[in-house]
Amino acid sequence: MEALDYHAEERRKAEFNLDEMKIVWAGSRRNYELSDRVARLVASDPVFRKDNRTMLTRKDLFKDTLRKAAHAWKRIIDLRLSEEEANMLRSYVDQPAFTDLHWGMFIPAIKGQGTSEQHEKWLPMAYKMQIIGCYAQTELGHGSNVQGLETTATFDPQTDEFDLHSPTLTSSKWWPGGLGKVSTHAVVYARLITGGQDHGVHGFIVQLRGLDDHLPLPGITVGDIGMKFGSGAYNSMDNGLLRFDHVRIPRNQMLMRVSQVTREGKFVQSDVPRQLVYGTMVYVRQTIVSDASCALARAVCIATRYSAVRRQFGSQNGGPEIQVIDYKTQQSRLFPLLASAYAFRFVGEWLKWLYTDVTQRLQANDFSTLPEAHACTAGLKSMTTSVTADAIEECRKLCGGHGYLSNSGLPELFAVYIPTCTYEGDNVVLLLQVARFLMKTVSQLGSGKKPVGTTAYMGRAEHLMQCRCEVEMAQDWLKPSTILEAFEARAVRMSIACAKSLGKFSNPEDGFAELSPDLVEVAIAHCQLIVVSKFLEKLQQDIPGKGVKRQLEILCNVYALHLLHKHLGDFVATGCITPNQGALANEQLRLLYAQVRPNAIALVDAFNYTDHYLGSILGCYDGNVYQKLYQEAWKDPLNDTVVPDGYLEYLRPILKQHIRTARL
Ligand SMILES: CCCCCCCCCC/C=C\C/C=C/C(=O)SCCNC(=O)CCNC(=O)[C@H](O)C(C)(C)COP(=O)(O)OP(=O)(O)OC[C@H]1O[C@@H](n2cnc3c(N)ncnc32)[C@H](O)[C@@H]1OP(=O)(O)O
Numbered sequence: 001m002e003a004l005d006y007h008a009e010e011r012r013k014a015e016f017n018l019d020e021m022k023i024v025w026a027g028s029r030r031n032y033e034l035s036d037r038v039a040r041l042v043a044s045d046p047v048f049r050k051d052n053r054t055m056l057t058r059k060d061l062f063k064d065t066l067r068k069a070a071h072a073w074k075r076i077i078d079l080r081l082s083e084e085e086a087n088m089l090r091s092y093v094d095q096p097a098f099t100d101l102h103w104g105m106f107i108p109a110i111k112g113q114g115t116s117e118q119h120e121k122w123l124p125m126a127y128k129m130q131i132i133g134c135y136a137q138t139e140l141g142h143g144s145n146v147q148g149l150e151t152t153a154t155f156d157p158q159t160d161e162f163d164l165h166s167p168t169l170t171s172s173k174w175w176p177g178g179l180g181k182v183s184t185h186a187v188v189y190a191r192l193i194t195g196g197q198d199h200g201v202h203g204f205i206v207q208l209r210g211l212d213d214h215l216p217l218p219g220i221t222v223g224d225i226g227m228k229f230g231s232g233a234y235n236s237m238d239n240g241l242l243r244f245d246h247v248r249i250p251r252n253q254m255l256m257r258v259s260q261v262t263r264e265g266k267f268v269q270s271d272v273p274r275q276l277v278y279g280t281m282v283y284v285r286q287t288i289v290s291d292a293s294c295a296l297a298r299a300v301c302i303a304t305r306y307s308a309v310r311r312q313f314g315s316q317n318g319g320p321e322i323q324v325i326d327y328k329t330q331q332s333r334l335f336p337l338l339a340s341a342y343a344f345r346f347v348g349e350w351l352k353w354l355y356t357d358v359t360q361r362l363q364a365n366d367f368s369t370l371p372e373a374h375a376c377t378a379g380l381k382s383m384t385t386s387v388t389a390d391a392i393e394e395c396r397k398l399c400g401g402h403g404y405l406s407n408s409g410l411p412e413l414f415a416v417y418i419p420t421c422t423y424e425g426d427n428v429v430l431l432l433q434v435a436r437f438l439m440k441t442v443s444q445l446g447s448g449k450k451p452v453g454t455t456a457y458m459g460r461a462e463h464l465m466q467c468r469c470e471v472e473m474a475q476d477w478l479k480p481s482t483i484l485e486a487f488e489a490r491a492v493r494m495s496i497a498c499a500k501s502l503g504k505f506s507n508p509e510d511g512f513a514e515l516s517p518d519l520v521e522v523a524i525a526h527c528q529l530i531v532v533s534k535f536l537e538k539l540q541q542d543i544p545g546k547g548v549k550r551q552l553e554i555l556c557n558v559y560a561l562h563l564l565h566k567h568l569g570d571f572v573a574t575g576c577i578t579p580n581q582g583a584l585a586n587e588q589l590r591l592l593y594a595q596v597r598p599n600a601i602a603l604v605d606a607f608n609y610t611d612h613y614l615g616s617i618l619g620c621y622d623g624n625v626y627q628k629l630y631q632e633a634w635k636d637p638l639n640d641t642v643v644p645d646g647y648l649e650y651l652r653p654i655l656k657q658h659i660r661t662a663r664l
């Protein structure tokens with residue numbers, strides 16, 4: 001018997017080859033096959049069930065997380081999964097866990113900041129999970145300002161050890177994931193002090209708990225920081241607190257790739273830039289951009305499928321009502337998000353390439369591209385996560401009342417996702433880093449130093465400052481060079497205007513602080529330009545499959561023109577386009593939405609998400625939403641009994657009070 005599919009008609013409307021689009025989304029046929037296999041493996045395993053987790057108490061949720069992590073590890077070993085497959089498996093399990101920090105930060109910190117001897121000693125144990133580690137940087141009093149950390153690591157030449165100490169309450173480590181209840185070790189960031197001199201913040205490998213009894217080692221106070229936003233969600237993670245009372249570690253546990261302390265206590269700064277101490281954050285920020293496309297795609301998939309099932313108003317002669325996806329307002333809210341998911345996917349792919357390139361250069365002691373890698377990872381992490389967090393909430397609203405039900409999957413997705421705007425660098429703090437980089441680039445324009453990479457367009461500032469947009473008709477906005485020039489001109493004009501305003505301040509730091517809201521806008525304009533330009537570059541590639549490239553062109557235009565419409569004030573105020581050209585862009589945008597419409601369901605099918613991963617009744621593949629909502633309601637614990645617990649104590653006395661009153 002053929003399976004019921006409420007979206008069958010929608011799927012028939014698609015004008016492109018879905019299988020080929022799935023490959024474009026996955027990045028390659030190999031990636032597609034790997035991720036498809038691993039996603040199905042997770043979806044079919046009852047241990048990885050997650051439909052009940054918002055009902056669990058904190059303790060039960062945490063134990064469930066430990067159980068899933070142990071089971072995932074067993075599957076990884078039994079099936080001899082590669083590191084890449086193992087990462088995929090953990091991400092499809094879709095439950096924040098200590099393993100994210102062990103594999104995602106502890107190991108990368110040792111790899112990036114440790115020496116080869118330190119790699120040999122620590123990495124084999126970490127890879128086998130004989131030790132479990134976390135990344136302990138943030139403190140109660142300082143997160144963004146890493147140079148303000150207070151924990152000290154004082155070298156004692158007598159014993160060849162560091163003495164780790166938390167001198168104040170605010171120096172308590174606070175937030176590290178996996179620290180609270182699980183980690184046996186941590187990479188701890190502390191101020192290095194030798195001979196009474198403070199050498200700034202460095203990383204140290206510190207054992208926290210006994211490997212036999214899991215008890216904190218002497219001098220260490222450790223625990224969980226408490227419940228976080230939402231039910232389920234990030235509460236599966238044991239974000240922790242940590243204090244040191246003169247804890248001793250051997251000298252060779254300082255991560256010594258960037259700087260060293262000799263046996264005599266001499267501090268040696270190598271020719272590696274000190275910013276490499278921040279390298280793990282750069283790595284994770286890069287992964288967060290790709291993850292943003294996944295989270296956004298997930299929310300968009302739910303909202304798109306539901307919008308095709310949901311009908312409201314407009315029934316004629318007793319016929320069906322209108323699918324809400326056919327309302328132009330629904331399209332103008334939903335389709336830019338669909339386009340953004342694809343845009344973030346491609347910029348994420350490019351950022352991964354950039355990161356790999358900078359890593360190879362660093363190994364060869366070429367540090368020239370580090371500032372750009374920092375600016376790109378910081379800026380794109382900030383921009384994509386802010387958009388995604390807002391988009392998840394918009395998708396909830398696009399699903400009307402049912403979007404607010406836990407089983408729509410959207411509330412939990414929102415709750416898990418939003419801290420991404422804060423962790424790995426607060427989004428505003430990161431945009432200010434991008435702005436610094438841009439202002440530095442502008443200040444060097446006259447010096448003969450040619451801007452390269454993502455700021456190469458600034459080298460054409462003279463042209464971009466006075467060019468005029470040539471759009472006369474709506475369809476002129478479909479020309480890639482017209483779009484690109486408008487975004488470049490807007491970014492460079494905003495940058496130069498800010499640089500000029502900064503020049504009016506006698507103290508540049510005062511100027512930077514005063515103008516910081518404008519500088520944030522400049523950074524956003526630059527990041528949007530990067531995303532638009534990488535989408536356009538993607539379209540230069542050979543993309544096989546009937547209609548696939550055409551759909552991507554439509555999505556790219558939607559992405560660019562919706563940004564232009566949203567930030568029309570910037571484009572017009574900087575004289576990049578006229579108000580009339582802005583209106584033509586909006587006209588073209590409406591035409592593009594009509595072209596997306598028949599392909600919308602297939603475009604979200606291309607994400608290839610299993611129903612397990614989506615975790616949403618509204619987004620399920622077959623679209624059988626109402627029956628599933630109805631069945632699911634009866635599974636709620638409140639429906640275990642017809643009359644609720646508490647009726648006799650609390651309800652009945654109120655309901656019966658009129659009898660007593662009447663008797664009085
Ligand atoms: C496939 C596997 C996937 C695994 C994924 C794992 C994902 C796991 C996710 C788990 C979930 C959550 C984990 C969360 C973890 C955390 O949150 S860890 C803590 C993160 N903390 C932060 O991000 C702090 C943010 N603050 C900073 O980064 C810095 O303090 C800040 C940059 C804001 C300022 O630093 P200063 O040293 O004061 O720098 P400044 O004076 O402004 O700049 C000096 C100079 O240095 C350059 N710079 C700064 N940062 C970097 C960098 N990271 N890399 C390179 N260069 C950097 C800066 O541009 C300046 O350069 P200039 O040329 O002198 O101007």
Ligand SMILES: Cc1cc2nc3c(=O)[nH]c(=O)nc-3n(C[C@H](O)[C@H](O)[C@H](O)COP(=O)(O)OP(=O)(O)OC[C@H]3O[C@@H](n4cnc5c(N)ncnc54)[C@H](O)[C@@H]3O)c2cc1C
Binds near residue numbers: 137138144428432
């Ligand atoms: C779920 C979660 C997981 C985490 N996991 C880890 C982990 O594993 N390891 C770890 O070490 N840390 C972790 N953290 C901590 C995280 O990295 C920090 O919270 C983050 O870097 C932000 O720092 P903060 O909390 O000090 O924010 P603050 O800097 O105090 O920010 C507060 C406000 O001040 C503003 N602000 C701050 N500085 C400036 C400035 N210079 N200019 C303008 N505005 C400014 C910010 O924009 C924000 O609005 C985690 C945090 C969360 C929420």
